[in-house]
Amino acid sequence: MNEKATTDNNANAKTVLIVDDDIDFLAQQKLQLEAAGFKVVSAESQTQAQKVIEDLHPDIAVLDLMMEHCDGGFALCYKIKKMYPDVPVIIVTGVTSETSLSFDAATAEERSWVKADALLPKPIRFEQLKREIDRLLEEA
């Protein structure tokens, strides 16, 4: 869903694409990122996000790992990197902390082709996410 950013007044504002199937998490991060001066485009699913990136070149992307498919975040990350190699990608997931079982193996293997720039555990404080976004945008 392509939503109009509320901070259009700042032409230099960086655009964050944020994708998560938890609509509350999505709404909260969007609100806080906008309050921090970013333009935010949000999508509620992998499918929706894939449509969004056809017309939008974000400055950075924040993706949830588990969406319609259990590795949706990885697949989406791969697509974004292929289209826009310069866009940093942060993957946020609740999986690492709870189901270390199924996830550890997956990361080692997946990371070799995924190349996400950061992997952050949920629950995540906004300050944490913001720090990571600022760091990656500075490096980019």
Added chain:
Amino acid sequence: MDALKVLMVDDEPGMRSGVARALSNFTVTVPELDEVLSFEIDQAETGEAALEMAAASRPDLMLLDHKLPGISGLDVLERYQAESDETLIIMITAYASLETAVTATKRGAYDFLAKPFTPGELKSAVAKAARHLVLQRQARMLAEEKRQVRFQFISVLSHELKAPLGAIEGYLRIVRDHTAGVDQAAQDHMIDRSLIRLEGMRKLIFDLLDLTRIESGQKRRQFADIDLCEIAKEAVEALSIEAAGRQITIELVNNGPCIMAGDQGELEIILNNLVSNAVKYNRDGGRVTIDIGGDDETVKLRVTDTGIGMTAEESDRLFHDFVRIKNEKTRKILGSGLGLSTVRKLARLYAGNVTAQSEPDTGSTFTVELERHSNPEVSSGDSKGNPELVAGI
């Protein structure tokens, strides 16, 4: 056919070869596991040699003579048990020394054989030990599997409980820090969303309690003659407000009675889950049809909706714990992911099952078949060897 490793420890060559011969073509059947066991024999002449060989090859069984030239059989028993409990030890003693046999059993020998023994006595002692060994290993394996399933269940459960807490906490922080300004409508929206997430969490806890009651096997199942149509009417009644709000019609095809032997609470859970799903996953203005029938042996309960439906791949996964079909159409629908797995567990308690036929965007039919006169004693507590059924909290 699995071969068990046997270490025969005796200083008399004739004894060793006799035992090896007796066991070489001997097999033991374990009917519980549908397994046939054979034996591979190694031989040791002294206690010292036996300890060395056992440390290297970890035999399944040790036939251990007490009277040995160096250290005694009892010494071997003691030292070996200190390093491994994987091996069952049968102590061989002279007929006269019952005392040694008793000491050996006290120190952990599984059994003893008194010399002189016949090949028949040898075989029956070995057969008994072999059965004990494989059944014990099987039990350990199942216990481990159960632990794994349970761990996974708890991991997912904690995730499902933390997600709404995170959402609610997030909204509270935003309201407290005035991140959204002081716009009343925005704040109201956040409070509404928090309440919805709380409701989802409460539903999860209720479903979890249902599941726990079923799986603990502690609650006695109170069997009586129950009219399923009555229970269906109550389920319809309970959902009538929600259904009316979305112009969904619920029709009960057969007014009953349809009597079966069952536990009122369990049958209520089945019907409430199915009818509530049929409303939740329906389209506005849709229809839910409940058809209860069957024959003398089996009760057949069908709940059909005109809702969003599923693909075949989705309906395959549906009856497992915490499986929720995630897509555009379901994202605004609250659910714990435990309802249908609970229905399946319950149906199995009635020697029955639940199946789903579905067509995307057309609707789904869930069919539950239950034995009309099942036995309350066959409860989930008896579900030996089914880790899925006993995995709950």
